[in-house]
Every structure is written in C-alpha cells, then in structure tokens.
Amino acid sequence: MTILGAGTIGIEVAESFVNNNMDVTIVEQSGQVAAPFDSEIAEIVAAELQAQGVHVLLHHTIKEITDNGKTLVFDNGTTHQTDMLFLGTGVQPNSQLAADAGIKLSEDGHIIVNQQLATSLPDIYAIGDVIETTSLITGQPIPSLLSSAANRQGHLLADVFNGAPLIYKGFIGAGVAKFFDLTVSYVGYTEQMLQQAGINDYRSVFITPFDHAYFFPNADRVNFKLLYQDKTGKILGGQAVGRNGIDKRISQLSVAITGNLTVTDLPSLEIPYSPPYSSTRDVLNIAGYVAINQLTNRTATIKLTDIPETDFKSAFFLDIREAGKPAAGSVTPTLNIPLSELRERINEVPTDKKVYITFRKGLGPYNASRILAGKGIKATMIEE
Ligand SMILES: Cc1cc2nc3c(=O)[nH]c(=O)nc-3n(C[C@H](O)[C@H](O)[C@H](O)COP(=O)(O)OP(=O)(O)OC[C@H]3O[C@@H](n4cnc5c(N)ncnc54)[C@H](O)[C@@H]3O)c2cc1C
Numbered sequence: 001m002t003i004l005g006a007g008t009i010g011i012e013v014a015e016s017f018v019n020n021n022m023d024v025t026i027v028e029q030s031g032q033v034a035a036p037f038d039s040e041i042a043e044i045v046a047a048e049l050q051a052q053g054v055h056v057l058l059h060h061t062i063k064e065i066t067d068n069g070k071t072l073v074f075d076n077g078t079t080h081q082t083d084m085l086f087l088g089t090g091v092q093p094n095s096q097l098a099a100d101a102g103i104k105l106s107e108d109g110h111i112i113v114n115q116q117l118a119t120s121l122p123d124i125y126a127i128g129d130v131i132e133t134t135s136l137i138t139g140q141p142i143p144s145l146l147s148s149a150a151n152r153q154g155h156l157l158a159d160v161f162n163g164a165p166l167i168y169k170g171f172i173g174a175g176v177a178k179f180f181d182l183t184v185s186y187v188g189y190t191e192q193m194l195q196q197a198g199i200n201d202y203r204s205v206f207i208t209p210f211d212h213a214y215f216f217p218n219a220d221r222v223n224f225k226l227l228y229q230d231k232t233g234k235i236l237g238g239q240a241v242g243r244n245g246i247d248k249r250i251s252q253l254s255v256a257i258t259g260n261l262t263v264t265d266l267p268s269l270e271i272p273y274s275p276p277y278s279s280t281r282d283v284l285n286i287a288g289y290v291a292i293n294q295l296t297n298r299t300a301t302i303k304l305t306d307i308p309e310t311d312f313k314s315a316f317f318l319d320i321r322e323a324g325k326p327a328a329g330s331v332t333p334t335l336n337i338p339l340s341e342l343r344e345r346i347n348e349v350p351t352d353k354k355v356y357i358t359f360r361k362g363l364g365p366y367n368a369s370r371i372l373a374g375k376g377i378k379a380t381m382i383e384e
Pocket of ligand 1: 009094097127128129130144145146147148149150175176
C-alpha cells in the first residue's frame with residue numbers, strides 16, 4: 001500500500017491501513033512528514049511512523065504512475081511497486097460554477113466574499129472550503145479549509161439571513177489529528193507559513209513540559225511550540241504533539257488568539273489544576289514566561305538563520321546534553337559539558353568569545369544559561 005503525501009490525511013490513512021496489517025509506504029516530495037507542522041513537531045511524528053513500521057520516502061517526487069497504478073516512477077528514474085495507491089496531495093477549489101456565473105474569484109480560484117459571506121454578485125453567498133477569507137493572524141487573504149470554519153460560517157449566514165447584525169471576522173485555523181498513539185494539533189500560522197507569507201519579525205518558543213503533574217503516574221511530555229510577533233507579543237500560532245492533553249493546550253491558545261491576548265497575558269491564564277490533569281504552572285503559562293524572558297532579553301535566543309556566518313568559525317558552541325542522549329540541533333558543538341557538570345567545569349567555557357547553547361529544548365538550556373550568567377557569561381540559546 002502506498003500513500004502519496006505525508007500530510008495530515010496521508011498519515012491518518014496510514015494508521016488505518018497499518019491497523020489492518022498492511023505494509024505501508026508514504027511518499028513525500030518535501031524533506032519532512034506532517035507538513036505544515038514545523039520540524040520540531042514533524043521529527044516526533046516521523047519517529048512515531050518509524051516505530052509503527054511505516055516506511056517513509058522523503059524527497060521523492062512521483063513523475064509518472066504506470067502499470068495500472070502499480071508502478072510509481074520517481075523523477076530520479078527509480079521505481080516503486082505497489083498493490084494499491086492512495087492520493088493525499090491536497091485540495092483545490094471547485095469554483096467553476098461560480099466563475100461561469102461571473103462571481104469574482106481569487107487568483108487561485110477561491111470565491112471572494114465580504115464579512116457577511118456575500119459574493120460579488122447580489123443575493124449569492126458562499127461558505128466553506130471554496131471561499132477566500134481573511135486571516136486573523138496576518139490580515140492576508142486565506143482559504144478556510146476546515147470543517148469547523150465551514151459549519152460556523154453556515155450557522156452565521158443563517159443568522160445573517162434572519163437579520164442578525166453579525167459578521168464573519170476571519171479565519172485563524174485550528175486543527176487536530178490522531179497519528180497512531182500521538183495527537184498533533186495546531187492553531188494559526190506555523191513558522192513555514194509565516195516565512196511563505198513574508199513575515200520574519202516573529203520569535204519562537206519551544207517547550208516540553210509534562211501534560212500533568214510530574215509526580216502523578218503516566219505524566220508525558222507536551223511538545224509545544226509558540227510563535228509570536230517580536231516586540232508586540234501578538235500570538236501568531238502554536239503547535240503541539242504528544243500523547244495527552246494536546247488539543248486542550250491548543251484550544252486554550254486558540255481562545256487566547258480570538259480574544260487578542262498577547263504572550264505577556266499567558267502567565268495570567270488561570271488553568272484548572274489537579275495532578276491528573278495539569279500542572280500548577282501549566283503549558284501556556286510556561287510558554288508565556290519563556291516569551292517574556294525573550295522579549296525582555298533576560299535570556300537570549302537566536303534563530304539559526306540569524307547567526308552571523310563568521311560566528312560559526314569564531315564562537316563557542318556549548319552542548320549541554322547528558323552522556324548517552326541523542327544529538328539535537330543542527331550546529332556542530334565546540335564542546336560537550338553535560339548540564340550536571342557545568343558548575344564544576346565552567347572554567348572550560350571561554351569568557352572572551354561569544355557563547356551559544358546548541359539547542360534549547362526543555363528546561364536544560366535555560367538552566368545552563370542562568371549558570372553561565374552567574375559567572376558573567378551571556379550565552380545565547382539557538383532557536384531550532
Ligand atoms: C479526508 C479528509 C479529512 C478531513 N478531516 C477534517 C478534520 O478532521 N477536521 C476538519 O476541521 N476538517 C477536515 N477536513 C476538511 C473538511 O472536510 C472540509 O473543510 C469541509 O468538508 C468543507 O465543507 P464544505 O461544505 O465547504 O465542502 P464539502 O464538504 O466538500 O461539500 C461540498 C459539497 O458540494 C457538492 N458540490 C460541488 N459542486 C456541486 C455542484 N455543481 N452541484 C451540486 N453539488 C455540488 C460536493 O459534491 C460536496 O458534497 C477533512 C477533509 C478531508 C478530505
């Protein structure tokens with residue numbers, strides 16, 4: 001069984017076939033699974049696919065399907081045999097009827113509507129996947145390709161027809177999916193989407209707190225990424241992956257976005273606490289603390305792409321992983337000093353060079369930066 005496209009649908013479908021004891025291969029032209037999730041989240045999904053026995057072929061573009069769907073020919077000339085093929089490569093608006101009627105469409109064929117969901121022709125309205133609406137994150141035009149948007153637009157339109165003075169304010173985009181034992185969820189824009197939209201003044205937070213109190217059985221990590229606008233703290237998006245409480249945190253963030261909260265409001269969110277369900281300072285509170293640390297320069301972080309080229313030759317890249325932990329981050333470290341030894345070995349960190357901490361996942365890099373700060377060394381954590 002071969003699935004074309006490692007997006008949300010492709011992976012959901014893979015699970016169904018694996019559960020039916022089929023040998024499943026996913027073919028994906030980009031370099032990661034689970035687009036449009038960012039790489040921090042996608043790597044965890046990729047590990048789950050591997051653990052479940054799904055074969056994944058990244059950077060493979062299919063040029064031709066021959067042999068009645070049984071042979072796939074890749075653009076590099078190699079082939080792949082399959083008994084069955086599933087296409088999960090995305091959707092396009094079916095708007096020809098509207099075009100023929102003279103309704104104004106966007107360049108990519110979506111029906112343009114106003115805030116009352118009216119098209120450019122009188123008495124014709126449109127809702128759902130086929131329309132282009134406005135992103136509440138960026139203000140840019142965006143299709144609203146989700147069921148909850150379509151259904152709420154339908155309800156709103158019925159209210160409008162019945163004289164209610166309501167408007168459709170726009171689309172945030174909040175989704176959730178089950179990938180085998182993992183839940184993945186997102187709201188708003190990912191880093192990839194921001195870059196595609198030409199928005200670069202964003203900052204990111206990546207934290208991995210427990211889904212409920214660490215001392216209560218079965219606590220598991222919530223891998224949570226928050227994106228926000230530099231300086232203003234406007235929340236631009238969030239993504240999470242893990243086994244428990246994932247959609248809850250993204251739902252909370254979605255409400256925060258709807259209410260125009262900024263990252264500086266997140267520590268103030270009162271989240272119901274009891275050990276089996278959450279922590280006294282829960283995921284969004286912690287994400288807010290980290291963002292505020294970044295905004296106030298209490299701890300310095302930098303995007304990998306913003307590191308000056310010369311620093312890769314002259315700076316000191318400190319890796320604080322404990323022995324036996326898998327490699328993290330894409331920068332080659334200058335030296336590994338496990339966090340547990342950093343206080344004793346701090347003299348090995350130069351005071352006359354720029355110091356970077358090679359990855360910032362979890363609390364470790366933050367604690368390392370505070371230990372270094374105690375010795376007057378201002379280290380910068382790399383955001384990736
Ligand atoms: C496999 C899959 C899984 C999904 N899972 C989720 C999910 O978990 N959560 C989520 O939020 N969204 C999900 N979505 C997206 C969701 O299905 C869509 O956002 C939603 O269905 C959009 O509703 P709609 O009414 O705009 O369009 P549709 O549901 O596509 O309905 C359009 C209807 O119009 C009919 N039609 C088209 N042209 C004509 C014509 N000329 N005459 C008569 N009828 C016509 C079509 O046959 C169709 O029945 C998923 C989509 C897919 C494909």
